[in-house]
Amino acid sequence: MRIYHRAKGKVQHIFFPTSFCDRGKMHQLIRCLLLCACMWCNASSFAQQTCHAVLEGFVLDAHDKTALPFAGVYIEELKLSCTCDEKGGYRFTGLCQGTYTLKVVHLNCEPLTQIITVNGNTVHHFYPEHHTEQLRGIEVRDLRNADKLLLPETELSGEKLRQTRGQTLGESLRSIPGVNTLQTGNSIAKPVIHGMHSQRLLILNNGIRQEGQQWGAEHAPEIDPLIADKLKVVKGAGSVRYGSDAMAGVILVEPRALRDSAGVAGEVLMVGASNGRSGTASAFLEGNHKRIKAFSWRVQGTLKKAGSLSAPTYTLANTGLTEYNFSYALGWKKKFYGAEVFYSQFNTKLGILGPSHTGNLSDLQRALQSEVPAETGKFTYQINRPYQHAGHELFTARAWLHDGASGKWLLQYGRQYNLRYEYDKHRPLSDSLAGLNHPELQFELSTHTADLTYEHGFLKHGRGCAGISIITQTNTYEGRALIPNFRNRGIGVFWMEKYPMGDFVAEAGLRYDYRKLEVFRNVRLPGGGNTIEQSLHPFQNFSGNAGLLYRPDSTLQLSLHAGTAWRPPSVNELYSFGLHHGAAAIEYGNDSLGSERTLNGIFALRYAPFPALLLDANAYVHSISNFIYRKPTMQPVLTIRGAFPGFQYTQTNALLRGCDVSAAWNLLPQVQLGAKASWLRATDQHADNWLIMMPSDRYEGNFTYRFKPFAHLHDVYLTASWLYVTRQWRVPLNSDFAEPPAAYHLLNLHMAGFVFLWNRNIELGFSVFNAGNTRYRDYLDRFRYFADAMGRNYTLRMGIPLQTQ
Amino acid sequence: MTSKTKKNILLFLVCSSLAAWNACKKDDDLVALPQPLKNEPEVITTLKLSFTDSANTGNVRVATFRDPDGDGGAAYDIFDTIRLQANKTWFAKIVLLNEAVTPADTMSKEVAAEKNDHLFCFTPSGSSASVSITDRDGNNLPLGLLSTWRTGAAGNGFMRVELKHQVGTKTGACSPGETDIQVNFPVKIQ
Numbered sequence: 002m003r004i005y006h007r008a009k010g011k012v013q014h015i016f017f018p019t020s021f022c023d024r025g026k027m028h029q030l031i032r033c034l035l036l037c038a039c040m041w042c043n044a045s046s047f048a049q050q051t052c053h054a055v056l057e058g059f060v061l062d063a064h065d066k067t068a069l070p071f072a073g074v075y076i077e078e079l080k081l082s083c084t085c086d087e088k089g090g091y092r093f094t095g096l097c098q099g100t101y102t103l104k105v106v107h108l109n110c111e112p113l114t115q116i117i118t119v120n121g122n123t124v125h126h127f128y129p130e131h132h133t134e135q136l137r138g139i140e141v142r143d144l145r146n147a148d149k150l151l152l153p154e155t156e157l158s159g160e161k162l163r164q165t166r167g168q169t170l171g172e173s174l175r176s177i178p179g180v181n182t183l184q185t186g187n188s189i190a191k192p193v194i195h196g197m198h199s200q201r202l203l204i205l206n207n208g209i210r211q212e213g214q215q216w217g218a219e220h221a222p223e224i225d226p227l228i229a230d231k232l233k234v235v236k237g238a239g240s241v242r243y244g245s246d247a248m249a250g251v252i253l254v255e256p257r258a259l260r261d262s263a264g265v266a267g268e269v270l271m272v273g274a275s276n277g278r279s280g281t282a283s284a285f286l287e288g289n290h291k292r293i294k295a296f297s298w299r300v301q302g303t304l305k306k307a308g309s310l311s312a313p314t315y316t317l318a319n320t321g322l323t324e325y326n327f328s329y330a331l332g333w334k335k336k337f338y339g340a341e342v343f344y345s346q347f348n349t350k351l352g353i354l355g356p357s358h359t360g361n362l363s364d365l366q367r368a369l370q371s372e373v374p375a376e377t378g379k380f381t382y383q384i385n386r387p388y389q390h391a392g393h394e395l396f397t398a399r400a401w402l403h404d405g406a407s408g409k410w411l412l413q414y415g416r417q418y419n420l421r422y423e424y425d426k427h428r429p430l431s432d433s434l435a436g437l438n439h440p441e442l443q444f445e446l447s448t449h450t451a452d453l454t455y456e457h458g459f460l461k462h463g464r465g466c467a468g469i470s471i472i473t474q475t476n477t478y479e480g481r482a483l484i485p486n487f488r489n490r491g492i493g494v495f496w497m498e499k500y501p502m503g504d505f506v507a508e509a510g511l512r513y514d515y516r517k518l519e520v521f522r523n524v525r526l527p528g529g530g531n532t533i534e535q536s537l538h539p540f541q542n543f544s545g546n547a548g549l550l551y552r553p554d555s556t557l558q559l560s561l562h563a564g565t566a567w568r569p570p571s572v573n574e575l576y577s578f579g580l581h582h583g584a585a586a587i588e589y590g591n592d593s594l595g596s597e598r599t600l601n602g603i604f605a606l607r608y609a610p611f612p613a614l615l616l617d618a619n620a621y622v623h624s625i626s627n628f629i630y631r632k633p634t635m636q637p638v639l640t641i642r643g644a645f646p647g648f649q650y651t652q653t654n655a656l657l658r659g660c661d662v663s664a665a666w667n668l669l670p671q672v673q674l675g676a677k678a679s680w681l682r683a684t685d686q687h688a689d690n691w692l693i694m695m696p697s698d699r700y701e702g703n704f705t706y707r708f709k710p711f712a713h714l715h716d717v718y719l720t721a722s723w724l725y726v727t728r729q730w731r732v733p734l735n736s737d738f739a740e741p742p743a744a745y746h747l748l749n750l751h752m753a754g755f756v757f758l759w760n761r762n763i764e765l766g767f768s769v770f771n772a773g774n775t776r777y778r779d780y781l782d783r784f785r786y787f788a789d790a791m792g793r794n795y796t797l798r799m800g801i802p803l804q805t806q
Numbered sequence: 807m808t809s810k811t812k813k814n815i816l817l818f819l820v821c822s823s824l825a826a827w828n829a830c831k832k833d834d835d836l837v838a839l840p841q842p843l844k845n846e847p848e849v850i851t852t853l854k855l856s857f858t859d860s861a862n863t864g865n866v867r868v869a870t871f872r873d874p875d876g877d878g879g880a881a882y883d884i885f886d887t888i889r890l891q892a893n894k895t896w897f898a899k900i901v902l903l904n905e906a907v908t909p910a911d912t913m914s915k916e917v918a919a920e921k922n923d924h925l926f927c928f929t930p931s932g933s934s935a936s937v938s939i940t941d942r943d944g945n946n947l948p949l950g951l952l953s954t955w956r957t958g959a960a961g962n963g964f965m966r967v968e969l970k971h972q973v974g975t976k977t978g979a980c981s982p983g984e985t986d987i988q989v990n991f992p993v994k995i996q
Contacts, residue, residue, distance in 0.1 A: 360971070360985030367981070375982065426984060427971055429848040430916035441847050481847045482878070525875065530908075578879040587879055641850055642877040643968075643988030 054119050057092040058126040060085050060105055069129065070715045071757040072107035077262075084760060087710050104262070105129055151499075151508045151548040151560055152239060152250075153605040153619045157232040160718075164751050164768065166798055167272035167281045167305075170226040174252065177234050178677040179619075179661030181696040184782040185219040187277075187310055187791050188322045188351050192222075193781065194236055195621060196657050196681050196695045197249030200571050203239070204252045207343055209397050209415035210244055212448040212474060216484075216573040218783065223347045223393035223419065225326035227270070227283040227303045230257035236661070237603040237621060240544040240566035241495050241510035244470065248566045248599050248623070259299060259332040259341070263291035267803040276770075276794035277321065278380070279307030286803065295333050302327035308382040309352075312789035313774045318378040319352040319385050340400040347393040352384040357787045358426040359585045361643035365786070369739050374788045386427065387582075390440070392420040407458030412451075419446040425582055441582070443479040448472065463500035469493070476572070482523060483581065483588075484573045491516040497546075508548040515541040516569050520576060540569035540596050558607040566601070570594040574629050574650045580640070587638045587645045588631065594652060597627040613667040620660045628655035630685075630692070633736055646738075654686040657695075673705040675722075682731065690733045697729035697741075697780055708754070715762075717754030724749070729780040739786050745777035753798075764800035769793065849876025850913050852903035853967065853989055855888065857896040857955065867896075871989045875906060887992040888965060890935065896955040898937070900926065900967075902987070914951060923973045926950025927980040932963025934993045947978045957995050966990045 060072040068089030075082040076093065078101050085091045096119050105113040105127045113129040155177045157165070165173035171182045171190025181193040191198050199218070204211040206224050214220045226232070233253040240247045260266065267286035273279070287299035305324040310317045328345035356374040359365040368375065399413035422440035429435045454468035474489040497510030518538040523531050546564035577588040605619040634647035659681035666674045678700045683692040703722035708714075729741040753766035774793040778785035852872045859865035872884035890896060904911035917924050921943035927950070928937035935955040939948035950969075967990075972983035 358984070360983075361988055363988065364985050427973070427986075430913060430920065431848060431911070432916075432919070434848055525880070525906075579875075580877050580879070589879060638879075639882060640877040641853060641871060641873040641882070641987055641989065643985055645877070 052095055052097040054096040054098060055092065055094050055122045056096055056101075056117070056119050056125065057090070057122075058124050059089045060091060060107065060127045060129065061089060062128070066128075068710075069107050070710045071713075071755070071762055072105055072127075072129070074127070075104040075106070077102040077104060084757075087713070087715065087757075103127075151506065151550050152235050152237040152562055152603065153560070155234045155236070157234075158230065160753070162229070162232065163764065163766065163798075163800070164720075164753065166227065166270060166283075166766075166800075167274060167279070167796060168226070170222050170224050170232075170254070173226050174232060174234065178617075178663045178701075179236060179659075179679045180234055181679075181699070181781060183218055183694075184779065184784070185221075185357075186317070186320055186354055186782070186784045188307070188320065189219055189221040191215075191218070191220075192234075192252055193696060194234065194250040194252075195623060195659060196683050196692075197623075200246055201248040201568060202250060202252065203243050203247035204254065205243065206254045206395060207256055207345070207397060208399070208413060209395060209417070209450060210472075212417050212446060212450075213391075213393060213419040214421050214444050214446060216571050219353075219389075220391070220421065223349070223391050224254055225303050225324075225328070225345070225347050226254070227281075228256050228301060228326075228328055228345060229254045231255040236619065237562060238544070238546065238564040238566040238599060238601050238623075240564065241497055241512040241546050242466070244493065245512065245514040245516075245542065245544050245566060246568040248568055248625075256301075256328075256330065256343070257287075257299075259297035259330060259334070260287045260289045261294075261297065261334065263289050263294065264804070269801045269803065270798065271800075272796060272798040274307070274794055274796040276791055277307040277310040278382075279305065281305045295335050295339075297332045297334065298330065300327070300329045306382065309378070309380050310791050311380070313776045313792035314789070315373055315377040316380055317354055317784075317788055317791070318374070318376045319355045319388070321382055321384045322349060322351045323384070324349040337403045338401065341398070343395070343397045345393075345395045347391075349389075349391050350384055351389045351391070353387040353389065354784055354787060355385075355387070355426065357784055358387045358582065361640075362585070362637060362645055363643060365585045365738060368787050386424050388424050390420075390422040390424075392418075394418040407464075409456040411454045411456070415448075415450040417446075417448040417450075419448075420444070421446075423582075439480065441480050442483060444476060444484075445478075446474065446476045448474040459498050459500065463498055465496070465498035467494075467496040470495075481579065481582075483577060483579050485520050485522040485576050487521065487572050488519040489516065489572075490519075504551055504553045506550040506552075508546070508550075510546050512544040513541070514544070514567075515539070518569065518572065518575075520572065522576060536592065538569070538575065538592075542567045542596060542598070556609045558605075560603075560605045562603045562605070564601055565598065567596050567598040569596045570629055570650075577650070580642075580645065585645065587640075587647045589634075589647065589649045591650045594629060594650060595627055597625055597629055597652065599623045599625040615665050616662070617664070618660065618662040620658075622656070622658040625655045625657070627652040628685075630655075653688065655683065655692060656686055657681065657683045657692075671707045671709070673707070675701075675703040675705070677701040685733070688733070691731040693733055693736055694781065695729070695731070697731075697744075698727040700725045713757040715755050715757065718752070720751045722749045722751075723747070726779065741780045742778035742785050745775060745779075746773075747775060747777070748772040761802050761804065763802070764798075766796075766798040766800075768796045768798075770796070846906075848911075848913075849878070849904055849906055850902050850987060851876050851905045852884075852901075852910075853987055854901040854903065855967070855991075856899050856901070857888075857890060858899075859891070860895040860897055860954070865891075869991060871991070872905070876904075885989075887994050889994045889996060890955070890957050892957050892960045892995045894957050896935070896957065898953045898955050900951050902969075917969070918949075918951060921949045922947075923971060923976060924949065924986075925970045925972055925976060925978070925980065925983075926953075927966075927968040927970060928953065929966040929968070929980075930963060930993070931966075932993070933959065933961025933995050934963035934965050935995070937965075943976075945976075947976060960995050963993045963995070964990050965993050 060069045070087040070089055072085045074091045083091050098120055100118045103115050103117050107129055117125050169190050171192050174180045174192050175182055182190040183193050183198050184190045194202055199215050204222050213223050235251040238248050239251040243251050265288035269284045272281040283303040285301035289297040303326045308321045310320045326347045330343045332341040355376045356368050359368055396416045401411045403409050421444045423442040425441040450472045452470045456466045459465040470493045472491045477486050493514040495512035499508045520536045522534045524534045526532055544566045548562040550560040552558045575590045575592045577590040580587050601623040603621045608616045629652055631648040632651045634649055637644035638647040661679040663677040668674055680698050683695040685692050701724045703720055705718055705720045708717040724747040726745055728744045750769040750772050755762045755764050771793050776789045855869045857867040869886040869888040870884050873882040874880055902913035904913050935957045937953050937955050939950045939953045941949045941952040943949045969987035970983040971986050975982035
């Protein structure tokens, strides 16, 4: 059997060159096919001989050798599967002598494939890598992967990711130290890294840069987090690899890899939450056919509905949402080449807290002074004005090819279409317009991207990656003029190399970008009518980075990283002109703005003084010249609707420095303690003042107890986490509508585990967010001007795996 | 799962790929077209107050505030002072216009049509006038498109004219709702 499999591998290998119609190779192929056929006969006749052997053993954790209950063990050749008992034991009887490919699957483990020879009664134990959030010293990052940067990277996957199921992408990321969220209530959350967000932070959705109207503080990333199997955060300028504007970092949303073994599997996930009485249902199904091994597919979809949320003492009127998303992926994977097609669609309708939509400055002041929002109302699933509707389509196609030993080519194309409708609080006065119910603000953004990268060996031990990226983008609007129509085109080329030298790994990279922004602005003529004013903004610049990692042994890893990155001003910073209704402010762009450039350094330390303790710290500094920000105008702007605060986009030099630390300690085999903290200091160097809207200090402590397997339950844990966020007093004076809110404490509880039922491992989870029902407001939440944040929320989730062999 | 179902799934995926491709709206070519293409939001650009002397209908005064793009980014271009003779009663009438469109739209008609949801508020300060609203909405609450202004002795002051949008919250008081218009006119009583 084993030989048969080997031979089959050889067939695949030979198949590839035959496409060039090489006659010699053709003969070889036929010979090989004949050989295979013989082997097959041999094996079959062999199988009829003695078939009374027993194969048994235990499935044990690779690290502490404890039993992994209810793992699945599968003999590929015989299509025979069995499930371990609660002690991790498995047993196959009536086997023939021979060699078999065994596959071990456990929910929290990497799947393990081993080839075992059965000769009489055989005992074999399996040791898969167990992946619960247990400590295992410092994981060795795969340095052979040239695509990866040496920057500190944090991954959210497995148990920790499942805990966040049902939340938005931004909220899910918040458990990573140093990641904050810029929020507009509970349903709109944008990730913030190192105090930077929106255009300074890049999100890669399945390898494609997410392009929406990311300039708006109330425009959340249009991504279904349930697509992701892993969320990764790379902190620090990842510009060289990912694009010039990844100044603060990169967030990678990575869907699960397509199935590469025959069969159909999937999962149904259901999440219910008490606050907002929300329900989320999500499912995926994936498959691979035994006869077309190269072809794999997956379909996935999510439905979500929530009603008005509640603060501890009142209902937050009009905060419901509905969401429906789906995606599919098709893949063709061979040993040396492959191709994949992915399509996803995201649609959401989000209610906006009514009182946050104010008429003018005096309305805003009235709203700020009222302890309880003017409208509270009762719970409802209905979404009224004001609301947003956002849609996002992503199509990607990629193909890769291994050229011989070390090189890998990757070509990928992405097409995105982003739609955003925003509806004001009131319909138009005239009935004919009101009847149409058009959005007052509408944007359509289409983006095409193409990337070609080449990963290659470099000198004797090094690895490198070089590539070229092209982007073209068009935006049109209807309704109120806030940002003009534009066309944006760009090209970037990069080259980076990594080289290990003893205990050190060195990295260096360089990138050049050219961007051309064409703006088509509508200008009102004095005598009535409009004209189009066209302007062209070309930008070009270099980014570069250099890093050094030192790893003397498996307990210590130090790295130092320096980089420079730049970002051209975005269209809203150049050309905003008008009332931003949601923000009750009039914004003026400045078409003479230049690019901003950061020079940054990151020092990262991972230290495991003894195996049960892991410390992780990184300190960073970003010195940004020509940092673009909104400066309040001296006088409020007077309009027919009254006075509004005015803001003018301008540039200064900014200095951002901070530190994120975390520690995890396995106090006892069953007990784990954790702590996280993050600090940031951000200053405007010109004005010698603090920068506005920067996250305050955060501290988190958590305690986890892992229960021993009991009856059909296994991998059950209970986590209590306590969060303390300080008051942000480091703010420029007289530049905000209201004082920053007070410090707050929150208590969150999670309990989850698996129950083995109906021959499958069903996951059950129960969480309580804000268990103390604390009244609080967060500085980075725009609704803090109007209402308290969400109160206690019980959530219940259930994940049911689907599996057919 | 039978191979037929699998074939069907494959067929479905291929079809939906094509369907999705077609569903993608193409707006690339629209970028440079004159805009707003459509759905230009309705704005109120002009607030016109006209005063008729109760004792002499030939004695008419007008004061205007005009903001050519409504509450947009451009500044106002007309901001009159209300000049009235002292110790007289004036019949005041408010006209609202949208002059961003040609021909101009009379927005005060729309306010009159939705009178149950709207209220004008008049807040005098300094030497100004005392205002009483004379028109009523469907619930017999004041509206304010028509009012009488009683001037006192000569002097200078201000009159804040506001239009409040009070859907379902109108009680006759000024505080609920959102502000559609707010202009603080300088007043000169001569």
